[in-house]
Amino acid sequence: MNTFTVPATRAAGLARLAQFAPQAGRHYAAERNADHGPGRHDRVSGLSPWLRHRLLTEDEVLRRVLAQHSQDAAAKFIEEVFWRGYFKGYLESHPSIWNDYRRTVVTLLTQRSRDSDLAQAYAQAVDGATGVDCFDAWVAELKNTGYLHNHARMWFASIWIFTLQLPWQLGADFTYRHFIDGDAAANTLGWRWVAGLHTRGKHYLAQADNIARYTGGRFAPQGLVLRAPPLSELTAHPLVPLALTLKPPRGPVALLLTDEDGLPETLGLEPTQVVAVAGAAAFQGRSPLHVGPLLAQFSRGALQDALLRASAHFSAPSTLLAGLDGDAIAEWAARTGVQTIVTAAPAAGPVQEMLADARDWLSMRNLRLVTLNRRYDAAVWPLATQGYSALRNQIPALIERLALESGRPEQGTLL
């Protein structure tokens, strides 16, 4: 699939889901590791850009797949979808990982101006001029389509870290600012997983024969490092309790949309309580460097699509804001005449940072910002405190509690 040619609308996401769902069973499990190259990623769902912008939600994707397959047959696909919630919950409850990463990216980008070896090696990598055939091809694919197959992401990160010996944070910044599905949690923790920092001491070393096999012989990479210790770090990342809000406020509210969540119709707000809708794209917050044009285009489109649907659903006027800063939000909210602004709670990442900055500014102007969590996140995130297997063991119980199998009524409270 060439993600670039697919429109950033919920309708396009639903169409892709309908097309993929019949393959989400044993066919996906058997075929998912093969990377057939740009425009030919048809053995995997290609749903990540829509899931990332929440034009589709995880629970509706799982529900659709479970309407066509047994849990057993679709086990692999279901696990992959839960990896997303696992990483989101893990980063949310270990915020120092994100904060360290953000600081280190700035430090390393500055360091390039003093360290010519680093500058040269970095430029070769991001220009796709390393001489490692597959790596250089993936740089071109990433820039041309905004997407890489999961296996290619693992090989790419591994070659960046262990063969090119570049800092993992610069690689994570590079992919984060080009992936259309670029996600603070999946990207940062995906890189840390490859490096051996997530499952401490267990790293992923890309091997030439494995790459040749799963790319149908398209590549024969030379000079890959065969042995290297996993990365290590001195910093401990303490677990911080989650703060989740599930109950929508009462009374009239102004609804704020961001490129984190494009499905405000299902946030639990009454259609009559929303008096106005506004949205702002925050994709430039992903990196101190410019982000790729394809992701900017997708994020803008996703926001526009969400604004149109929200305006129709809530019968409320919609506005596009220049940014997510306190001033822009306060000025708009003042015009709506309400004092409560509601937005879908952003997980750790740039939007969360921007809204944290805006919140104090808003409260000085007697405006309250309520961030609403989704029931799916409230069920999954608390299980993401350790390794993935603890969450994986809970998947059948989560499917039951979230009523993801057709016809099952939802069970009890989730917190």
Ligand SMILES: Cc1cc2nc3c(=O)[nH]c(=O)nc-3n(C[C@H](O)[C@H](O)[C@H](O)COP(=O)(O)OP(=O)(O)OC[C@H]3O[C@@H](n4cnc5c(N)ncnc54)[C@H](O)[C@@H]3O)c2cc1C
């Ligand atoms: C170094 C590295 C960086 C990554 N960065 C991102 C990123 O920025 N954004 C992102 O969405 N995924 C990221 N991933 C995870 C994964 O590669 C992509 O989600 C997947 O390739 C998207 O293609 P797909 O929709 O066809 O996936 P499918 O195989 O069809 O999976 C279905 C869905 O499950 C979720 N999913 C699958 N695998 C993972 C995973 N390992 N972690 C989290 N969610 C997963 C995605 O939402 C995906 O759309 C990264 C993986 C690695 C190794």
